[in-house]
Amino acid sequence: GAGVSQSPSNKVTEKGKDVELRCDPISGHTALYWYRQSLGQGLEFLIYFQGNSAPDKSGLPSDRFSAERTGGSVSTLTIQRTQQEDSAVYLCASSLVGQGRVYEQYFGPGTRLTVT
Amino acid sequence: SQELEQSPQSLIVQEGKNLTINCTSSKTLYGLYWYKQKYGEGLIFLMMLQKGGEEKSHEKITAKLDEKKQQSSLHITASQPSHAGIYLCGASRAFGTGTRLTIIP
Numbered sequence: 001g002a003g004v005s006q007s008p009s010n011k012v013t014e015k016g017k018d019v020e021l022r023c024d025p026i027s028g029h030t031a032l033y034w035y036r037q038s039l040g041q042g043l044e045f046l047i048y049f050q051g052n053s054a055p056d057k058s059g060l061p062s063d064r065f066s067a068e069r070t071g072g073s074v075s076t077l078t079i080q081r082t083q084q085e086d087s088a089v090y091l092c093a094s095s096l097v098g099q100g101r102v103y104e105q106y107f108g109p110g111t112r113l114t115v116t
Numbered sequence: 117s118q119e120l121e122q123s124p125q126s127l128i129v130q131e132g133k134n135l136t137i138n139c140t141s142s143k144t145l146y147g148l149y150w151y152k153q154k155y156g157e158g159l160i161f162l163m164m165l166q167k168g169g170e171e172k173s174h175e176k177i178t179a180k181l182d183e184k185k186q187q188s189s190l191h192i193t194a195s196q197p198s199h200a201g202i203y204l205c206g207a208s209r210a211f212g213t214g215t216r217l218t219i220i221p
Contacts, residue, residue: 033209042204042213056209058117091159102147102166102208107159 004108006092012114013082021077021111025094032075033095033105034067038088046090049075050097082115089113118143120205122212129195130220137190137215139205145185146207153202153214162190162203195219 034046045059069075093105119142165181
């Protein structure tokens with residue numbers, strides 16, 4: 001596809017339910033990132049994938065949050081037993097990876113999660 | 117971990133005026149991005165700087181990475197309503213909290 005896509009675009013769930021958020025990165029992008037943006041706040045880093053492995057999970061706020069990536073492509077972010085404070089826009093980004101240089105991250109449109 | 121601080125947090129500028137947004141890093145920058153986010157929309161990549169002293173321009177927006185590579189500035193010349201939005205600087209997996217720019221006609 002032309003860009004990073006995410007689904008669903010909006011998700012309303014009841015407190016305590018599990019949710020899955022999906023990210024389709026740009027084809028050929030080895031790196032994939034998940035961020036969270038709460039209302040009026042900046043981007044909060046959650047997890048980074050290089051290929052199918054996640055060398056940096058330092059941003060996951062609790063053990064209710066997990067993510068996986070398969071085939072070096074699609075990634076799923078799962079939030080178990082959702083809480084109201086999980087309400088935010090979840091953004092996915094992908095980029096190339098190279099030795100000794102930084103590549104720009106391309107962002108998807110985000111999934112707006114509302115926990116009631 | 118790297119932290120990025122942006123200033124100002126918000127900026128209200130009359131159309132046609134110039135403005136500058138700053139981004140200061142707690143660590144040496146080995147690449148810095150600038151993004152723009154329209155209210156309620158996704159992030160749009162503006163430009164990336166990698167070398168100390170590097171300066172890039174796109175239309176009326178110029179960004180520079182200072183020689184010591186711990187600070188970047190984004191300058192908009194002759195601001196227009198289309199420049200309104202939230203500007204974010206980012207480095208690796210860290211992002212600043214953003215600068216909200218409002219343009220008054």
